[in-house]
Amino acid sequence: MATTLERPVEPPSARAGTDRGQRPSPAGWAARGGVVVALALISLLYVFSNKEFRSDALAAAVVLAIGALSLNVLVGYAGQISLGHQAFIGVGAFTSAYVISQSNQSFYVGLVAGAIVGGLQAVVLGLVALRVRGLYFALVTLAWGFVGENSIFRSRGLTGGGAGQPAPRPGGFTTDRAYLLICVIALTVVLLIDWRLVASKAGRALQAVRESPQVAANYGVNVRAYTLFAFGVSGVYAGIAGALFASQRTNVVAVDFTFALIALPYLIVTVVGGLRRRGGIVLFALVYILGQQYLPDLAKHLHNRFIIDNAGFVVQATSGVLAILTLIFQPDGLGTVTAPIGRWLKGEPFVFGSRGGAGAEGLSVRP
Amino acid sequence: MSVLETHDVAIRFGGLQALSGVTLDVGEFEIVGLIGPNGAGKTTAFNCITGFYRPQTGRIVFKGEDVSELGPHVRSARGMGRTFQNVGLVKTASVLENMLTAQHSNVSYGAVAGMLGSPSSIATERELRARADAILQLLHLDHLRDLPVRGLSYGTLKRVEIATALATDPDLLLLDEPSSGMGPEEAHQLGDELLALRGEFELSILMIEHHVPLVLRACDYVYVLNFGQLLTEGLPHDVRNHPEVVAAYLGEEAPLAEAEAEAAEATR
Structure with a gap:
């Protein structure tokens, strides 16, 4: 082009030059590899050397992490809200259990069926989200959660009523430790999908839709379709x-799927872990479940009767307070810590501070 | 052949007739100006053309096809690239990320394929980056590539927005006050730059603009809106001296040249 414009002077930014250039040296890569290997070894050692074997709790933590990542798609990526995630999780659970024990299919068929039906019910809710917004839509999700909890999950034919629906584990994976492996593989797959989601056109489209539907449409993004897409993925x-x-x-x-047992803790894990912060969410899911496991032991040393008896309550109450503090002071949650580490592992220099997270978007509850 | 025709477009908001019977025409590779005083309905006309508003009557014909019933994202995909008066960018994303998002409708892989990390999606991502870099380089914005949009100056944002509009691969570029936030010198250079971009990208351009020298420099033809109606149209120099245009901008009996001289006096 023939003409040149004066370049406006821009303020220096911590972000400049993080994307290109400055690749780490071989020693730098070795250090990063070392950290990954060490983390993997510690995890394996923990699982295989633990006397009071806690694989079942770890599996529960992994399930919680996947559920929280589901909420992250809605709240973090699409800017929607769900206060009825007990219905989302419950639909998947009962579908899978029904397919396994009533239709005599394998666990894997049940898993796929749960994913599909979970996605479909979410898309239906998404159709409502296209018509009702904000606080009113939050109420709709709350209502949907209670419809699942109090009516759908109590219909005897589908869910076995009060006796419940059996959901046997797959052959060869019936022990807690083996089943944990399945959960970890599922989490890995979900994390990989989530990573590509954010790094590809759908993730960018959702970011635009979340921030400004007008800008998104101007970029050629079908706002309604991508809102439904986010609900589908979350489901x-x-x-x-x-x-x-x-x-x-x-x-x-049915009593496993209440607002207090599922929707609220999942939302808290998502918020404290950090919106749009996969690493933070997985980490806090582990802390949340293992906290309930280890707190009684800790309390025994401290001779604190109340904590020993109420470990679950203490962890939940603390997490609730943490969620409020997160929203006020550190919107990135645990992502404040995990994101810089993640970037460092990918080969960027270690820079502490948020980028692209809730904090960077100026999420604030303060007026 | 016309790239864009509007026929008798009218829209009313409650008691306000924002546009009535607006008929205009943008020919292939033409740069057409849309001027008029504040509140004349220029941005409303843009919103009708790009599909953010549905006019009560009238038709929008783009590249020979009636697009009146299509949503804004479809019109964008068909080749309308637009900038906004108060900057239509994803502010939390970086300049590069905006450039990638803007190429949304030209991405060949599907949303699900991208999510599952198909090899073609990864190859396409690389191409998108290359194209984004090429456009940024052309507009001398490549030094801003990795900066977040939030925090850039207003004048810079207007230029970044032109880059993202180009990234949508438009046939028609609709610019809403591209020179606002720029100094007179920069605005003048913008005129040369738009002429160059037209050749480079084979564009037709419709732009809302207040900066008279820029309109005179770049536009082939000018439409003047006042109170939602076309006041007049014609070649830039003719329109500039049209008595009704002068009256609409400055009130009765104040010739434009005199007012300009006064303004120059005041700034000196």
Whole structure:
């Protein structure tokens, strides 16, 4: 082009030059590899050397992580809300359990069926989201959660009523440790999909839709279709989490899927882990479940009767407080810590601070 | 052949007749100006053309096809690239990310294929980056590539927005006050730059613009809107001296040249 414009002076940014150039040296890569190997070894050692074997709790944590990632798609990527995730998870769980024990299919068929039906129910809810917005839509999701909890999940033919629906684990994976392996593989697959989602056209489209439907449409993004897409993806993740949940318990009943047991803790894990922060969410899911496991032991040393008796409550109450503090002071949640580490592992220099997370978007509850 | 024709477009908001019977025409590779005082309905006309508003009567014909019933994302995909008066960018994303999102309708892989990491999606991502870089380089914006949009100056944002509009691969570029936030010198250069871009990207351009020298420099033809109606149309120099245009902008009996001289006096 013939003409040149004066370049406006831009303020220096911490972000400049992080994408290109400055590749780490071989020693730098070795250090990064070392950290990954060390983390993997510690995890394996933990699973295989633990006397009080906690694989079942770990499986529960992995299921919680997948469920929270499902919420992350809705809240973090699409800017929608779900206060009825007990229905999302429950639909997946009961579908899988029904397919396994009533239709005599394998666990894997149940898992796929749970994912599909979970996705479909979410898309139906998404159709409502296209018509009702904000607080009113939050109420719709709340209502949907209670419809699942109090009516659908109590219909005897589908869910076995009060006795529940058995959901046996797959052959060869009936022990807690073997079943944990299945859960970890599922989590890995979900994380990989989530990574590509954000890095490809759908993730960018959702970011635009979340921030400004007008800008998104101007970029050629079908706002309605991508809103439904986000609901579908969230529902599929939730369906997978539900199916894994069912077989982790080996029998599911309606009372497992209440607002207080599922929707609220899942939302708290998503928020404290950090919106759009996969690493933070998985980490806090582990902390949340293992906290309930280890807190009584810790309390025994401290001779604190109350904590020993109420470990679950203490973890939940603390997490609730953490969620509020997160929203006020550190919208990136645990992502504040995990994101810089993740970037470093990918070969960028270690820069502490948020980028592209809730904090960077100025999410704030303060006026 | 016309790239864009509007026929008798009219839209009313409650008691306000924002546009009535607007008929205009943008020919292939033409740069057409749309001017008029504040509140004349220029941006409303843009919103009708790009599909954000549905006019109550009238038709929008784009590249020979009636697009009146199509949503804004479809019109964007068909080749309308638009910038907004108050900057239509994803502010939390970087300049590069905006350039990638803007190429949405030209991405060959499906959303699900991208999510599952298909090899073609990964190859396409690389091409998108290359194309984004090429456009940024052409507009001398490549040094801003990795900066978040939030925090850039207003004048810079207007230029980044032109880059994203080009990234949508448009046949018709609709620019809403591209020179706002720029100094007179920059605005003048923008005129040369638009002429160059027209050749480079084989574009037709319709632009809302207040900066008179820029309109005179770049536009082949000018439409003047006032109170939602076309006041007049013609070649830039003719329109500039049209008594009704002068009256509409400055009130009765104040010749434009005199007012310009006064303004120059005041700034000195």
